[in-house]
Amino acid sequence: MIVELGHFALVLALGVAMVQAVLPLIGAWRRWNGWMAVAEPAAVVQLMLIAVAFGALTWAFVTSDFSLRLVVMNSHTDKPMLYKISGVWGNHEGSLLLWSLILALFGACAALFGTNLPPTLRARVLGVQALIGVAFLSFMLFTSNPFLRLSVPPMNGEDLNPLLQDPGLAFHPPFLYLGYVGMSMAFSFAVAALLEGRVDAAWGRWVRPWTLAAWIFLTIGIALGSWWAYYELGWGGFWFWDPVENASFMPWLFGAALLHSAIVVEKRESLKAWTILLAILAFGFSLIGTFIVRSGVITSVHSFASDPERGIFILMILGVFMGGALLLFGLRASAMEAKGVFSMVSRESALVTNNLLLAVSSFVVFVGTVWPLFVEIASQDPYWGAMQNPFYALGLFTRPQVLSVGAPFFDAAFTPFMVALALLLPVGAMLPWKRAQAGRVLRQLVPVAVLAFAVGALVFAIQTGRSALVPVGAALGLWVLGGAFVDLWTRTGRGDLSGRFGRLTRLPRADWGKATAHAGLGVTIFAVAAMTGWATEVIKVVRIGESFDLSGYQVKLVDVHEEKGPNYISTMAEMAVTQGGKPVSVLFPEKRVYPVQAMPTTEAALDYGLFRDIYLVIGDPQVGGGYAVRGYWKPFANWIWIGCGLMALGGLLSLTDRRYRVAAGARNARAVPAE
Amino acid sequence: MRKLLILLAFLATPAFAVQPDEILPDPALESRAREISKLLRCPVCQGENIDDSNAVISRDLRILVRERLVAGDSDDQVIDFVVDRYGEYVLFKPRASGANWVLWLAGPGMLVLGGGMAWIWLRGRRQAVPPEALTPEEEARLREILKE
Secondary structure (H helix, E strand, O other): OHHHHHHHHHHHHHHHHHHHHHHHHHHHHHOOHHHHHOHHHHHHHHHHHHHHHHHHHHHHHHOOOOOEHHHHHHOOOOOOHHHHHHOOOOOHHHHHHHHHHHHHHHHHHHHHHHHHOOHHHHHHHHHHHHHHHHHHHHHHHHHOOOOOEOOOOOOOOOOOOHHHOOHHHHHHHHHHHHHHHHHHHHHHHHHHHHHHOOOOHHHHHHHHHHHHHHHHHHHHHHHHHHHHHHHHOOOOOOOOOOHHHHHHHHHHHHHHHHHHHHHHHHHHOOOHHHHHHHHHHHHHHHHHHHHHHHHOOOOOOOOOOOOHHHHHHHHHHHHHHHHHHHHHHHHHHHHOOOOOOOOOOOHHHHHHHHHHHHHHHHHHHHHHHHHHHHHHHHOOOOEEOOEEOHHHHOOOOOOOOOOOOOHHHHHHHHHHHHHHHHHHHHHHHHOOOOOOOHHHHHHHHHHHHHHHHHHHHHHHHHOOOOOOHHHHHHHHHHHHHHHHHHHHHHOOOOOOHHHHHHHHHHOOHHHHHHHHHHHHHHHHHHHHHHHHHHOEEEEEEEOOOOEEEEOOEEEEEEEEEEEEOOOOEEEEEEEEEEEOOEEEEEEOOEEEEEOOOOEEEEEOEEEOOOOEEEEEEEEEEOOOOOEEEEEEEEEOHHHHHHHHHHHHHHHHHHHOOHHHHHHHHHHHHOOOOOO | OHHHHHHHHHHOOOOOOOOHHHOOOOHHHHHHHHHHHHHEEOOOOOOOEOOOOOOHHHHHHHHHHHHHHHOOOOHHHHHHHHHHHHOHHHEOOOOOOOOHHHHHHHHHHHHHHHHHHHHHHHHHHOOOOOOOOOOHHHHHHHHHHHHO
């Protein structure tokens, strides 16, 4: 019964979304206040209905209702409660329900907190948001209904993919979706502004908090996923340039670009058309991400769903929304001319450069991700029906080809843009608006540059004979990090130290946010370089009682025994780590077998430290006795995610800046004329 | 067929990544083998290189790479040897030839194009544009403010 209520609520939500998509948009066009006013209650009701549906599905998972097809496919009575709940979104149908729930949540937030928006803009934003809702709710109901019953319920379920039974991954999808879907707000604002035919500083101020929020969630989601990969997949890699990772990385890069360009709109009323385009593209890439993950078109480690019917549906959603928005953009963009005047050397130009580099690097990720798919389709046959394959005629292909694009390509093609970005960042961040003197800013940064260069040279001298990766990464990271400090410090003006410290605490939160986020990027750059370049690895056969050396630590295999978990059987090793005779820690790496899914997983054991992780993995028993054991020493590993955390924190600080909290109330006081 | 292979790869006994018995006694050769292994894709996995992969065929490829290195091949010769037998599909970094130029030049090309457009736009920004006229509502509002 509860399940049917959920199902019914979902169908009702589709109906409400349809009303919310049609009436307010017509109302805003015809200036009918009554029709526009429908948007607000509709958005709230839509959220409540989808929440009921989500609650019902969660109920089915928690109580292991095996008459529900989805529960049978993804759950099991023995599964721990956390994973019964995370199992709700650990599959195609449930994750779409979560997608729609978050979409409705953002819509309702815009309805409730957006009271300061001009009525027509608000009606249009909510209308466009509801259009997206209609698309996804019908996608769910027509191709991926989570509430389908089975006529003969089985005794037990088939369990969730064991790789997904992990706390890190339980919370990775919700954050990622909050980010993906959050970009829909920027999109709705962009389309609404195009419909209004007007973009001004106020628009920039309204759209930036939503983009910031979405970007913060994406940052956290990506960091969680990467951390999960680091400790779960068993060899300590943290980023694989897998299509699914790229799918989340592209909106992140576009979101970062949008954050920066929205500042220009807000402060200088310039870059308007470009910002609108970025908002459209950021959401477009979120949709492409959803398409890649949900259609299974590009098979990858993460792709658990593949069904062409669904793929085509999402492709249609993508086509309609991107096609429509870009057409509207083409028709209306020229009306949005920029106002601000500025010289070649200015904050504005610096932000344009930032946008250029972020957009191009995202484009590289996109091309690399879809290239294998494109080549496979385009090079398939010399003849397409009666027509000669145009790619053959052009000489692009001479035979059917399949190829791969992976980490080595992205390392080579993507990194240069990030290096350029990091090099320019500290300078650009400190340039004043309108007209700047580069020399003045550069002089302020000289100490940081010298320090960064010196550290890079020192690292290079110490680690003779290894790659230049760490020295360059360390210098770049320090340059960005130090630049953030200098930026903040110069904001305090002149005078004695105590006065400047006093002013430091009173700086707007946006300044702190900017410096924190930039510092986070510097930390991450440094950590990625240090960990990639310096990590050491030991792979050997070790008998019980034997020890081996791992970068100054001694690791002893004390014991190996079988252990039974709630829904798996584990071969657990006990390994004692010591340094110079002093005990450091005792670690228990495991090899698990999940009988229901017949799938083995390795559970690495880690001793986390601020400056290094010790990472141990137990392998198969060997023919001659002993076990294959792998040990890694990973310097500065945790700084990668500390850096991501700083970036997210910086975003949060900016989000709580006074101008977003107070200005809203100030605008409330006056009646905004409805154009 | 590929689906079947992937399925088989999962069913096969997993022998995870590089095994102790594969490692070459010469550390210099071994580290070259590791670098090469990171460039080669496991033919039956979903986007893993042969260095990380658990599939049996990856183990065979790792051993093959080491055999060629011991036989005195250069890194490029080893890679060519594997590509000749398993096809371009195993290369994670497609060769810059033929249509792949599109892939390799996408980034730099876009940078030049976008940079050029940005340059032209930025140059235009130096000239003053007359400020936009106020709408009648805004003018009314302005008068109100001035009166206060």
